Amino acid sequence: MHRARGPASTGRGRCPGYHVGCSSPSATTATTSTRPMQFRPCIDLHKGKVKQIVGSTLSDLEKGGNAKELLTNFVASESPSHYAELYSSDGLYGGHMILLSKDAETQRVAREALRDFPNTLQVGGGVDARNAGSYLDDGASHVIVTSSVFKNGELQLDRLETLSSVVGRERLVLDLSCRRREAGGDYYVVTDRWQKFASLKVDQDSLAHLSEYCCEFLIHGVDVEGKQLGIDEDLVRLLGDYSPIPATYAGGVRTLQDMELIKGLGRGMVDATVGSALDIFGGTLPYKEVVNWHRNEQVGAGRTS
Template sequence: MEVFPAVDILSGNCVQLVGGDRLTATVYGSPIDNARRWIAEGAANLHVVNLDGAFAASSTNAAMIREVVEMTDVFVQVGGGIRSLEDARGWLNCGVSRIILSTFATQDPAVIRTLSQEFGSERIMAGVDARNGEIAVSGWQELAGDFIGWAEKFEELGAGSLLYTNVDVEGKQAGIDRAPVQKLLDAVSIPVVIAGGVSSSQDVRSLKELGASGCVLGSSLYSGKITLKEALEAAL
């Protein structure tokens, strides 16, 4: 199973939030320094979230993410604020390994097929961020229907993988909720990466046992509750 240390960028800083609330932001220095730290500790993948929004609207973050891509040889997936085909193509054309389409994919699902045909499905990941069993969109402020139904639709449209984030436990460092993860993995056949609540080696082992293709480490990694070495060993 793959492990993805998170590098979430807000106003040029690497941060971690609780439940997506910007008022809870804890700053952890520069994005590139953190990217280099996780790579030095053995990361082969990075999960980068542009919390300030679109490619064109956040040139500072775009430059930072481009620097991460250019100065490392790891797999970099990027999400956050991709609101148009122009945004999506901008990230993919600057060398990002894979993009994550979330709110945009629920507003215009056909973009998944368009981008998968244009760039290859392996570079297109659909975000399934869920609260209370419904997909959460627009910065997790709105609910837009059953998350399983959306996951199945994204697969049908050609998404190469899914990112499932359990908003109910995200950032709380209190462990994963296995039930919705199992429900999702039973419903689709494409790879699924899990985010939200991954706080211990046991969480990582549980996700591997359930059949997840990967997991994202955020707040618990930055706070020291779990080390990257522990997570990588549990994922073997």
Template structure:
């Protein structure tokens, strides 16, 4: 299990923040004990299938699976224990043109409620553009409320990494969070840049409480110093009780 600087990921590797001595299943079991649902098991290249399967088997129905998901294997990953599958690159051709029919086919095959559309993005002159191919290729799909409206009927949730700040623990993209918070058609999870508990509160504030947030490299269990795992569990339980 690794924590990386997301925007550095290429075929040759990535800048690594942390490499765990324990396998993915160890962390899946930890999240299961603390009832932290919806965590992301992402296959960031070849050779990860066994580790992903072990994590899903450790908590059937508790984790989402992403990385290489397509029409041929999505149902298999759900059968392996994924609560939902996460898809990005399958929705675009090699040049980055959006393929709506691929999304529609996938939703019809497994049900939109089992599908998380990943619109991870980079900043552009006009806002944010969805990035695919390990966040290296900008697509022709912007992140706007109109796009969320158009795609919302085909999925149960959106996941949006701010790739420019992912893994850097230097603060969230508050402008992106605010944009996402103006739309409430589907559950939404933001990822990228969380460095301290203050960033979690900022996401809550700037999104009006409508956007969930993931924490990775800042966590002490992943080698970070800004957020303790026990503190995060307590914060999550508090937010659930308030909702």
């Protein structure tokens, strides 16, 4: 396997600089009118395999969960390095690779992909202050953190501050994947494989405060993720209105019309991930069409990926 010609590795603590997410909150807000929306690809790893799983059905099988409850849309025969090579060759950076299980094979193939195609992917899943640096050293552009900065449903700000200090704000992405407790209600962060509600509400105040510790947000609309039922418009609108730094939204995208809808609601601050709907993951939406859409967005804004 050859190594892709991605952005050169810049070493731990410095951002590769291929997207606006490395800016400060104030600088990013000032550039939203010209910032093009981006397609952010993904790789979900479970038991060493690339899969598309309905995230809301995940449970900690190591702690007695029932494997029959796990709803899987797709299992790939290719390795994560295959997808990393594909994304890199198409000029797609800032995508996320999420480790959904803690086994040795998942670690092995994930780190292989990071080393083969450095600075192509962000990595999340079990990231904390002890192991974050090793992922960056292996080639991750950023690390993504969620559950390790929460305890018993409460945000542990000291843990977030420590992690931000260890890896640098410009290399840290905070996962605020969320869902509503009740129809029409507020959005609350969910942790531990999206099984537990945290007390943290996703709103203008929390987005502004937390943006001081990270350079991007990753936010799955958990109620629609993996179901190809359309996007959570209210959540995308909230992010477009109030996020002071770029946010990557994932959940329910099934057509290019959904991408256009996110572009309008996101107001230059929201990028999008497409998973189960893509033909490379068993869906019907051609991956190449999404890549071409992404390229047209960059050209239209006077940028290239």
